[in-house]
Each structure stands twice: as structure tokens, then as C-alpha cells.
Amino acid sequence: MELQNRKFETEVKLGDILTLEALNKAFSAYLETIYHKTLHSEIKQEPSKFFREKENVKRSVEMSHVIKFFLHQEKRCVHRDFSDISLDGKFYKVNPKFRGDKVIVRFDPFSAMKQLFLYSMESQYLGIAELYDRHIKREENIPSYPVQEKPKHKLIELMLKNHQKQLQDQAKSIDFVKIMQQKRWPFLSFIQEMALVLGLKGSLSSFNSSELELLKKFHDRHSKLNKPFLYQAAQKTERMTLSHMLLALQQL
Numbered sequence: 001m002e003l004q005n006r007k008f009e010t011e012v013k014l015g016d017i018l019t020l021e022a023l024n025k026a027f028s029a030y031l032e033t034i035y036h037k038t039l040h041s042e043i044k045q046e047p048s049k050f051f052r053e054k055e056n057v058k059r060s061v062e063m064s065h066v067i068k069f070f071l072h073q074e075k076r077c078v079h080r081d082f083s084d085i086s087l088d089g090k091f092y093k094v095n096p097k098f099r100g101d102k103v104i105v106r107f108d109p110f111s112a113m114k115q116l117f118l119y120s121m122e123s124q125y126l127g128i129a130e131l132y133d134r135h136i137k138r139e140e141n142i143p144s145y146p147v148q149e150k151p152k153h154k155l156i157e158l159m160l161k162n163h164q165k166q167l168q169d170q171a172k173s174i175d176f177v178k179i180m181q182q183k184r185w186p187f188l189s190f191i192q193e194m195a196l197v198l199g200l201k202g203s204l205s206s207f208n209s210s211e212l213e214l215l216k217k218f219h220d221r222h223s224k225l226n227k228p229f230l231y232q233a234a235q236k237t238e239r240m241t242l243s244h245m246l247l248a249l250q251q252l
Contacts, residue, residue: 008034011155026156029163071106071117078103082134085116092116092129095235105129124199127235185226187219193227197234198242211242218246225249 008030012023036048043050076085083096087105090113094103103126104119118126191207194215200206207215219225233248234240 007155015156026160029156029159032166033159033162070108072109073104073106073119075121076103076105077101084132084134085129087116088113090131091134093132094118094129095127098126120199122199124240125197125231125234128231184223185219187216190219190225190230191215193230194242194245197230197245198240207242214242214246218249222249 008027012026036051037046039045040047040050074087076087078085078094078098078101080100082091083099084091084093085103085105086092087107092105092115098118102121104121104123106117106119107113114131116129118129120126188204191204191212195201195206198206204212229249229252230245233245233252236251237244237248
């Protein structure tokens with residue numbers, strides 16, 4: 001197994017892979033076509049077979065519920081002239097109606113940091129601030145790389161080709177209609193996220209019985225309801241109330 005790993009590393013060093021995306025694709029192909037199909041010295045069997053045998057102990061987690069507990073937050077003031085906020089030397093465009101306002105920004109520091117989530121000082125969701133370049137003209141310094149000798153053997157290309165074929169074969173047997181039906185947004189997740197958007201506690205107790213009944217009927221009627229639609233509606237509505245939110249969702 002160690003020999004196979006060194007062989008892949010050698011192929012990468014001799015090849016012309018210059019981007020992280022290309023390297024990730026090549027590594028995924030290597031995992032699926034070679035690593036998972038080779039006898040492992042420690043577990044004494046193929047990793048793919050070992051993994052299938054342990055599937056009954058896996059637990060799934062809805063990442064949209066988990067990730068928000070790990071978001072960092074900081075206080076910022078929206079620039080009166082540029083209608084943006086600054087974070088770690090980068091600028092993010094904000095709706096002009098919030099010029100001069102103090103806001104709370106929440107973000108994932110381990111992401112590409114292309115957008116921030118905006119909240120009022122009372123924790124009411126305000127929308128998304130997108131990364132942008134405040135300076136129109138900027139000189140680009142493009143580094144030059146030495147020409148590397150291409151490998152004699154196209155091992156990585158062969159792995160990519162075999163991996164692509166595996167993915168196509170797997171896709172033919174997938175019932176995508178059934179999968180989409182199973183992934184409908186759960187009602188409990190819907191009302192919890194709605195409560196957070198409205199600046200409430202984010203639980204069933206945030207709504208009274210008549211409001212819950214209204215939310216349940218709305219959820220039953222709209223099978224394509226999802227979290228991105230909810231936050232799009234929050235950006236479009238003029239008043240952050242339950243009735244206005246449902247109206248904005250209806251229009252989407």
C-alpha cells in the first residue's frame with residue numbers, strides 16, 4: 001500500500017497538475033481505482049470491502065444544522081459612502097439601506113470567505129454580504145512557473161478515465177426521482193430556520209398554535225421548499241414578519 005502511495009506522489013510531481021481542483025480529482029480517482037481495491041496491510045482486506053461492512057454503524061448528520069454552531073461572529077459598521085463592511089482586509093457589499101448601521105457578521109473562517117451572513121444587533125437576519133473588489137483597477141502579478149518534464153506513463157489520466165466510467169455506471173442505477181422525494185425539507189427544520197430568520201429562539205415554542213398550523217399547511221403545499229429559498233425570501237421582503245415571509249416564499 002505504501003508503494004502505491006509513493007507511486008501516486010511521484011506521478012503528481014512529474015505531471016503538470018497545477019491547480020488544487022485537478023489534484024483533488026486525480027486523488028479521488030486514485031482512491032477509487034487503486035487504493036480502495038488493494039489489500040491493506042493493517043486490516044488485511046480491501047478498504048472498500050471493510051467500509052461496506054461497517055456501514056450499519058454510520059450516522060448521518062444534517063450539516064446545515066451543525067455548521068451554524070461553529071460560525072464566528074464579529075461586530076461591524078456599514079460604511080456610509082461605499083455601503084460595505086471590511087473583514088480581514090477584504091470588502092463585502094451590503095444593501096445600501098443599511099448604510100451607517102452597526103451589524104453582526106457571521107462567517108465560516110475555514111471557507112473561501114466569499115460571503116458573510118448579516119444580522120442586526122438584536123440578532124435579526126438581514127441578508128448576505130458578497131465579497132467584491134472596491135478598487136476597479138488593480139495590477140495583477142502573474143507568477144511564472146518552470147516547465148516540468150511530463151511523465152512517460154499516463155497513470156493519472158488512466159485513473160481519471162476509469163473513475164469517470166465507474167461514476168457513469170453508478171449513475172445509471174440511481175433513482176433520482178426517489179432520492180429527491182426523500183430529501184424534502186423536514187417540517188421541524190423548516191420552522192426552526194424560520195424562527196431564526198425572524199430573530200426568534202429557533203424552536204417550536206417561538207410560534208403559537210395558529211401560526212404552527214399555518215406553517216404546516218404552507219409546508220405541505222410546497223414540496224420544493226428549501227433553506228436557500230427561505231433566505232432569498234428574507235432578502236426580498238420589506239418587513240420581517242411571518243406573513244410577509246410566507247408571501248415572499250410563495251412568490252419564489
